[in-house]
Amino acid sequence: MSQPKLVDRTAELRFLEDQYRSGPSGFLVISGRRRVGKTTLLVSFMENKPGFYFLASQEGDLQNIRALARSMGEYLKDPLFERGRFAGWPELFSAFVHHTGFADRTRTKKTVLVIDEFPYLIDRNPAIPSLFQVIWDQVLQDKNVLLILSGSSISTMESAVLGYASPLYGRRTGQWQVEPLPFEEIGHFLPYRPEELVMTWCVLGGIPGYLNKFDPARSFAENLRMHLLNKGAYLYNEADLLMNYEFREPSNYLVIFRAIAGGCMTLSRICSETGLDKSMVSKYLSVLVRLHILQEEIPVTEHAGFRKRHYRITDPYLNFWFRFVAPYRIDIEAQRDEAVLQRVMEALPVYCGALFEVLVQDLIRRGVILKDRHFTRIGRWWYKETEIDCVALDDEHRHAVFCECKWQDLSLSDAREVLMDLRTKAREVRWHNGERSEEFCLVARTIAGKDRLIGDGFLVWDLEDLVSPQKNLA
Numbered sequence: 001m002s003q004p005k006l007v008d009r010t011a012e013l014r015f016l017e018d019q020y021r022s023g024p025s026g027f028l029v030i031s032g033r034r035r036v037g038k039t040t041l042l043v044s045f046m047e048n049k050p051g052f053y054f055l056a057s058q059e060g061d062l063q064n065i066r067a068l069a070r071s072m073g074e075y076l077k078d079p080l081f082e083r084g085r086f087a088g089w090p091e092l093f094s095a096f097v098h099h100t101g102f103a104d105r106t107r108t109k110k111t112v113l114v115i116d117e118f119p120y121l122i123d124r125n126p127a128i129p130s131l132f133q134v135i136w137d138q139v140l141q142d143k144n145v146l147l148i149l150s151g152s153s154i155s156t157m158e159s160a161v162l163g164y165a166s167p168l169y170g171r172r173t174g175q176w177q178v179e180p181l182p183f184e185e186i187g188h189f190l191p192y193r194p195e196e197l198v199m200t201w202c203v204l205g206g207i208p209g210y211l212n213k214f215d216p217a218r219s220f221a222e223n224l225r226m227h228l229l230n231k232g233a234y235l236y237n238e239a240d241l242l243m244n245y246e247f248r249e250p251s252n253y254l255v256i257f258r259a260i261a262g263g264c265m266t267l268s269r270i271c272s273e274t275g276l277d278k279s280m281v282s283k284y285l286s287v288l289v290r291l292h293i294l295q296e297e298i299p300v301t302e303h304a305g306f307r308k309r310h311y312r313i314t315d316p317y318l319n320f321w322f323r324f325v326a327p328y329r330i331d332i333e334a335q336r337d338e339a340v341l342q343r344v345m346e347a348l349p350v351y352c353g354a355l356f357e358v359l360v361q362d363l364i365r366r367g368v369i370l371k372d373r374h375f376t377r378i379g380r381w382w383y384k385e386t387e388i389d390c391v392a393l394d395d396e397h398r399h400a401v402f403c404e405c406k407w408q409d410l411s412l413s414d415a416r417e418v419l420m421d422l423r424t425k426a427r428e429v430r431w432h433n434g435e436r437s438e439e440f441c442l443v444a445r446t447i448a449g450k451d452r453l454i455g456d457g458f459l460v461w462d463l464e465d466l467v468s469p470q471k472n473l474a
Contacts, residue, residue: 255276300377439458
């Protein structure tokens with residue numbers, strides 16, 4: 001099977017190359033959720049560099065040590081090393097670096113040692129972080145090597161590898177969390193119209209492993225039915241695998257996810273919907289926020305101690321799965337996928353409308369929209385029954401941009417009405433009132449008369465601008 005192509009990982013490759021060239025040795029920690037593209041990134045980085053890539057398994061120390069010895073032996077071109085028996089992890093690495101083949105290969109170039117899915121080793125042996133502390137401190141630290149530990153379990157990587165209590169704490173020379181691809185890159189995977197590209201993002205996010213499952217020759221709806229609403233399909237089962245992989249008590253997390261995906265955004269509503277104790281739900285929500293699976297929101301103008309927080313599932317795939325797949329599992333298992341698809345497609349505009357707000361906020365943060373402006377805070381604002389989809393604040397210059405996001409096709413008169421309503425709502429935002437400067441922004445699926453609105457001083461984008469960023473007017 002051919003290696004998937006690497007899409008838009010310039011910053012990650014630059015980081016890895018800089019670490020490779022700096023210092024006599026290096027110890028990197030690379031994390032990122034399943035299927036985000038860590039393996040493709042690391043394999044691409046290793047091209048034309050001496051070293052090896054090793055994928056850990058869940059078989060335990062004995063089998064993993066033997067498998068790693070084979071990888072080391074292949075790199076050293078020593079069949080005897082491949083078949084060797086080693087008492088433990090430190091003994092294996094010590095034998096590796098004292099081999100004459102290792103000295104020959106590290107004399108002029110740094111050797112890259114990648115151990116992927118490191119959490120698998122920890123799951124079977126909690127002493128692994130201590131053993132790798134010994135390996136780094138006593139065996140590898142003064143050698144011409146770059147050790148990379150990679151893993152998909154964010155919770156394990158953050159606690160057992162990066163956490164303050166971990167024996168490996170303070171050893172790393174660098175770390176990087178691989179994030180999903182930005183929306184603009186989805187077109188590299190699928191030849192869809194702009195509207196379908198946004199819909200695809202609302203279902204799969206920017207996870208390369210998921211995007212590669214969609215068949216470019218099929219429509220969005222066909223791919224949805226085949227890969228998410230189909231018993232046995234990879235993306236139909238993936239959410240269950242993620243829950244079991246990341247959490248020790250997946251059942252409680254499952255009901256919390258379903259409550260949030262169903263529209264329960266506050267702690268009290270989540271508790272009411274799930275029937276779980278408030279302190280228990282608070283603990284689970286804190287874990288999900290720390291793992292960047294949930295976003296904890298307060299009105300953008302409020303202080304950090306604001307108590308009436310909202311929670312959103314930031315991962316589009318999980319959001320979609322808990323909103324549309326989990327509730328219809330009985331029908332899907334009974335192979336009534338066509339009927340389910342019809343219901344999903346009918347509800348999709350409202351679902352995409354909510355996710356479109358999340359997408360636009362991300363585009364503003366990354367400078368795709370409003371690229372010539374600087375902001376210190378970006379987020380939703382609400383007070384009682386009034387809400388603004390996105391408010392971007394520049395505290396230093398007391399400048400605010402108020403933005404509405406509409407997953408609709410707007411006529412010129414519709415767009416003006418939205419912008420006038422936005423002006424009215426902005427007056428209720430208590431932030432440097434009477435002293436601030438203001439701009440008003442509208443982002444929608446299509447907007448008629450964009451040039452006239454821009455001429456009137458408004459900031460306006462539709463999907464044509466977002467899919468073709470060179471057209472953006474900022």
